Amino acid sequence: MVPVRELVAGDVAEMFAVHAGLYEQVSKRAFRADLAEKQWVLLLRDDDGRIRGFTTILTLDVDVHGERLAVVFSGDTGIDPEFWGGQALARAWGQFMGERLRAQPDRRLFWFLISKGFRTYLYLPLFFHAFYPRVDTVTPPFERALITTLGRLKYPRDFNPETGVVEFAESHGHLKAAIADTPPHRREHAHVRFFFERNPGWRRGHELVCVAEIAPDNMRGLGRRVVLEGSDALVAVD
Helix, strand or coil: CEEHHHCCHHHHHHHHHHHHHHEECCCHHHHHHHHHCCCEEEEEECCCCCEEEEEEEEEEEEEECCEEEEEEEEEEEEECHHHCCCCHHHHHHHHHHHHHHHHCCCCEEEEEEEECCHHHHCHHHHHECCCECECCECCCHHHHHHHHHHHHHHCCCCEECCCCEECCCCCCCEECHHHHCCCHHHHCCHHHHHHHHHCCCHHHCCEEEEEEECCHHHECHHHHHHHHHHHCCCCCCC
16 A cells, blocks of 8 residues: 555556556546545556556545445556456455554444446455345445435536436546457356446446445455454454
8 A cells, every 4th residue: 555645657657557558538637637636556566566456545434324434435446457366456455444444443434436347346246245236135225325425425517316327428438348348158147237237338437336334244255354454353254
């Protein structure tokens, strides 16, 4: 984890190269503006020290149904396809979330994720038991209110509370065709079908707003282990 203010020009250039390798209709100016509003960035470097993946982070505090919540927003995120399948960035993310739990034990912590591709959305069923929106249940009132609160806070002009999607009039970046192409076996996956149904404009860069509570009891596998490690929780790990 690196504070954004400590990034050097070469770091930002390498991050943008990863970003531009994945998305169409992106610009250095917009990328830098988005990065400037974030507080931290998690970096994935190769053996030569070159940045091959990253995710930017902004922490927020919001009130929903009279409860004060801590929220971690994942902004621009990208991993060079050569490094897909690795766990280093996921481990760093989990450690960060665990540290946030330890820092604010009096508040529930939620992940605020926006997704314009099914691969990003699939992190939710991979790491969480309960997350929203999802295929097998209606979003509860609390989480629905949280999604609306966060969508309006972060994207006041483009968020549609009826669909739960950030519907940009013009693309702010959409997946390149080769990456957007969905293998036939993936199209039949229940979570993938749900993502396409809920975010029909994903090819134009529309973003589905998603939330999940960061809590050991709500987490699976690697996500649960690294969050527990980051929070120094003295509980048994499955």
